[in-house]
Amino acid sequence: MLLSITTTRAPATDLGYLLHKSPFKAQEFDLAFGKAHVFYAEATSGRCTAALLVDVDPVALVRNRRGPAGEGGRLDQYVNDRPYAASSFLSVAIGQVYRSAMAGRSKDRPDLADAAIPLEASLPVVPSRGGEALIRALFEPLGYEVAVKRLPLDETFPEWGESVYYRVALKAVKPLKDMLTHLYVLLPVLDNDKHYWVGDDEVEKLIRHGAGWLAGHPEREQIARRYLKNKRSLAREALSRLLAEEEGVEEGEAEPKAAEREVNLERPISLNQRRLEAVLKALQESNASSVLDLGCGEGRLLAALLKERSFKRVVGLDVSIRALEIAEERLHLDRLPPPVREKLQLLHGALTYRDRRLAGFDAAAVVEVIEHLDAARLSAFERVLFEFTRPKTVVVTTPNSEYNVKFPNLPAGQFRHGDHRFEWTRAQFREWAGGVAVRYGFDVRFAPVGDEDPQLGPPTQMAVFALAQAA
DSSP: OEEEEEEOSSSGGGHHHHHTOOTTSOEEEEETTEEEEEEEEEEOSSOEEEEEEEEEOHHHHHHTTOSSSSOTTOGGGTSSSTTTSOSHHHHHHHHHHTHHHHTTOOSSOHHHHTSOEEEEEEEEEEEOTTHHHHHHHHHGGGTOEEEEEEEESOTTOGGGOEEEEEEEEEEEEEOHHHHHHHHHHHHHHHHTOOSSOOSHHHHHHHHHHHTTTTTTOTTHHHHHHHHTTTOHHHHHHHHHHHHHHHHTOOOSSHHHHHHHHHHHHHGGGTHHHHHHHHHHHHHHHTTOSEEEEETOTTSHHHHHHHHOTTOOEEEEEESOHHHHHHHHHHTTGGGSOHHHHHTEEEEEOOTTSOOGGGTTOSEEEEESOGGGSOHHHHHHHHIIIIIIIOOSEEEEEEEBGGGGGGOTTSOTTOOSSTTOSOOBOHHHHHHHHHHHHHHHTEEEEEEEESOOBTTTBOSEEEEEEEEOOOO
8 A cells, every 4th residue: 555745845855854754765664464564756845755665464464463354264255455555554654654743843943844835745546435426525624625536347348337435635725643643533424444452551542643724624423433443432432521621611510500509699689580581582572483593502591402392303413422321310211202202413513613514503502601601712703603504593501700709609700600701791792792693694683681780781682683685
């Protein structure tokens, strides 16, 4: 199997410094399943191509129990595509032979290691159990220009038809370390197999190599599942940790304790119940039949939505796997009548990434969520919700910081919840909501939640956004 990487950034031979492999000599490396060879097909100032050739020994695979599963006497133990098709074997070779390059280390060209440079990766034979569509779905969202050609089963006998193998070329301007990392993760995903045992160590690898790009990939669930050899529990764990890290959420004891403090503060004025009632009323008045609960937590609003017949489809999304598990228990999903159960779906995901599963809904509720986002994530959230997801109605609630002085057990200057990044005054909330409405084509109205103080306002403030009618 072969991988060639080409750059035209002058002097192109600097590729040797990035790969830690000299353009002027061939090198050989021992692998557990064969040998890897690195050589340069061309090395000029204007263009340089490094080739990684992996020579797999199919008999050694069987002897070392690294080949296809099955009885030792089965033919597919000896006759298979592993010696020539890009797969987890090539991924392992990339990780071992190009380890320093993938980590972004270059002693002689440290500035170049982080620089975006023109690159082209060529793979003559790639197995794709999902066809050309999967190849494009994996690489195009990462900014690659993808060229794909399907290969025949046998060029001598065209009547045999086409194979599941493709010739693939990827072009992009990006750091070499990013391209190598993407190939390292995605080649086994295309093949949908790995030649070695998959366990907790592979979860750690996926989290490490997926940092900064996998959480926002539209195919992240499929990538995690296939990379981890379709072990769904491992895939859920990996995605949960990746998304939680991206959102700045700590899954553990600290979060429940912080949430408990907020609940205890607000319990004497029944604020949580009144907040849910206000949101539910706003959603009913919008005449929505499909509703998103974004940041659904443990499912309190979901429970209220399920009781209303007017809501035909209800989806709850949260970044915390544990919160979704609690929601499932709280809602007694296993005991709900089939018509009620069928209209509910719980999704694991982040609020700050586009998610096609959230498209086409009439309304969205965002209850006590935005204050958990820092400025950069809040901006990303705005675009995801108001520009891309774009429901007809959006209901947002958030604490009114002016009211905090009325909570006797809340020290001055502290937020109600330990994970809050901010708590806005009424003027600040109106300024933010008004800006969102103007930027994305919504009308907005405001409503108090809870008993209003003449000077301080209500304990919770609510904005109801309605998609403006086109002129």
